[in-house]
Amino acid sequence: MKHKIVVTGGLGFIGSHVVVELQNEGFEVVIIDDLSNSSEAVLKGITAITGIQPVFEKLDLRDKNLVIDFFKRHHDVMGVIHFAASKAVGESVNLPLLYYENNLNTLIYILQELHKKEAAHLIFSSSCTVYGQADVLPITESAPIKAAESPYGNTKQIGEEIISDTCKVSDNLKAIALRYFNPIGAHESAKIGELPIGTPQNLVPFITQTGKGLRAELSVFGNDYPTEDGTCVRDYIHVVDLAKAHVAALKRLIGGANADNYEVFNIGTGKGSSVLEVITAFEEVSNQKLNYKLVDRRAGDVVAAYADTTKANNVLGWKAKLNLKDALASAWKWEQSLK
Ligand code: WQD
Numbered sequence: 001m002k003h004k005i006v007v008t009g010g011l012g013f014i015g016s017h018v019v020v021e022l023q024n025e026g027f028e029v030v031i032i033d034d035l036s037n038s039s040e041a042v043l044k045g046i047t048a049i050t051g052i053q054p055v056f057e058k059l060d061l062r063d064k065n066l067v068i069d070f071f072k073r074h075h076d077v078m079g080v081i082h083f084a085a086s087k088a089v090g091e092s093v094n095l096p097l098l099y100y101e102n103n104l105n106t107l108i109y110i111l112q113e114l115h116k117k118e119a120a121h122l123i124f125s126s127s128c129t130v131y132g133q134a135d136v137l138p139i140t141e142s143a144p145i146k147a148a149e150s151p152y153g154n155t156k157q158i159g160e161e162i163i164s165d166t167c168k169v170s171d172n173l174k175a176i177a178l179r180y181f182n183p184i185g186a187h188e189s190a191k192i193g194e195l196p197i198g199t200p201q202n203l204v205p206f207i208t209q210t211g212k213g214l215r216a217e218l219s220v221f222g223n224d225y226p227t228e229d230g231t232c233v234r235d236y237i238h239v240v241d242l243a244k245a246h247v248a249a250l251k252r253l254i255g256g257a258n259a260d261n262y263e264v265f266n267i268g269t270g271k272g273s274s275v276l277e278v279i280t281a282f283e284e285v286s287n288q289k290l291n292y293k294l295v296d297r298r299a300g301d302v303v304a305a306y307a308d309t310t311k312a313n314n315v316l317g318w319k320a321k322l323n324l325k326d327a328l329a330s331a332w333k334w335e336q337s338l339k
Contacts, residue, residue: 002028003254004076008061008110009083010054011038013194014125014183017243018081020049020192025247029054030074032061032084037197045191061106071113079121079253080110081246085155088201089129089300092152103155104162111166114173121253122175123246124163128235128266128305129153130179137272138308141179141264149300160264167261174261176249181235181268181307183242185327186334193334194239203278204236204328208335211286218290220275222297227304231275235268235306238322238330242267248318259315268307269320278324285329 005022009015010031016038022029023046031043031054040056047053059066061084071077085103086092092099107124114120130153131139132146148154163175184204186193200206209215223230245267252258273281279290313319 002026003078004028004030004074005250006030006032006074006077006080007083008032008080008106009038009085009125011035011040011042011056012083014180014239014242015081015083016042016046016192017187017239018083018246019046019054020187021240021243021247022250023050023052023054030077031056032059032070034058034060034084037086039195042192042195048191049187049189061109062101064109067106067109067113078119079123079250080114081123081125081250082107082110083125085125087152089150089152090201092150092155096151099151099155103152104158107159107162111162111173115166115170118172120173121250122163122173123249123253124159124175124177126160126177126179126264127153127156128179128181128268128307130157130160131305133302134305137304138270138306139266140308141266141311164262171261174253174258175263176253176258177262177264178245178249178267179264180242181237181266181305183239184236185238185240185322185330187240188330190330190333190337193331203275204331207279207282207290208331210292211282211288211290211332212335216291218279218292219295220279220292221295221301223276223294224297225303227274229274229276232301233272233274233304233306235271236273236278236324236327237267237269237320238327241269241320241322245312245316245318248316252316265312265316266307266309267312268309269323270307270309271324272304272306273324278328281324282328282332285325286332
């Protein structure tokens, strides 16, 4: 009998790659997505890769009654991987209530339904944003949580606390929060990938669109940081490696291997790369020069963030296998496949 897993936000960039890996591992997947930042066409891409069309329900998880009804109809669900959230850092500063409602109310309604079940597992999509500018690099899970610099980052911090507090009083609910570093790239088939709406906020989709000629040039936000080449350093992780971490976390909970009812893991490669290093790597994989210019810093950017992956490697039993060039090559192949 297949374990039935709900993936909220399952038509999004990371969610869709997780659905593929879950299906590859024999899980039955039900996708919930409100299509506010994704498209139903992603369902075709997933199905083309795995040969299995996941059940898809278009649902606004801000409606508590719809959530209650969903879990009544899918009473055999044994776990939820929760991606559904708004995630634009800049936008969250201007629309805080939209972010607190969409990112927290939906989590609470899902937890209330899982709490009713005899046994339930939750994997929560968190972010290295919770660390802010860490004092020590690489960043371990015991690094202090800094005051959030945006409502988006705050919703990740509060979300973790809500889950932690709930797991403390529910012996039937077990959860793992995965704190992602910078997810990039696309499935090797180029049938799913990142689909930024409008002007990409993130570095790699902006680079691939510039490489394709859709953008005139990339603006590098600051080259006067205290780093080797003056540009910010991040831990860029291939989205397929990240997706596999979710399956590892789910299997850990299903297998009862978790040490506590609530656990946290940093999911990164453990290697930091500067913006200029990403540009150079992209030029090598695309075999073309990239147009870019050095401009002022972007407000809110931390200087450097990359993961200490010891806990994920040794406790979760997961390790990133793909490197920066693999990820950039897949992102470029995906960009070139888009019409
Ligand atoms: C990376 C680096 C920019 C664009 C954000 C969120 C994080 C997560 C991932 C959701 C920085 C520089 C970027 C550009 C540039 N999202 N850059 N020119 O800010 O590290 O993380 O996305 O969970 O929570 O905070 O990623 O890709 O935006 O920026 O120079 O056009 O690239 O300054 O140094 P970031 P990013």
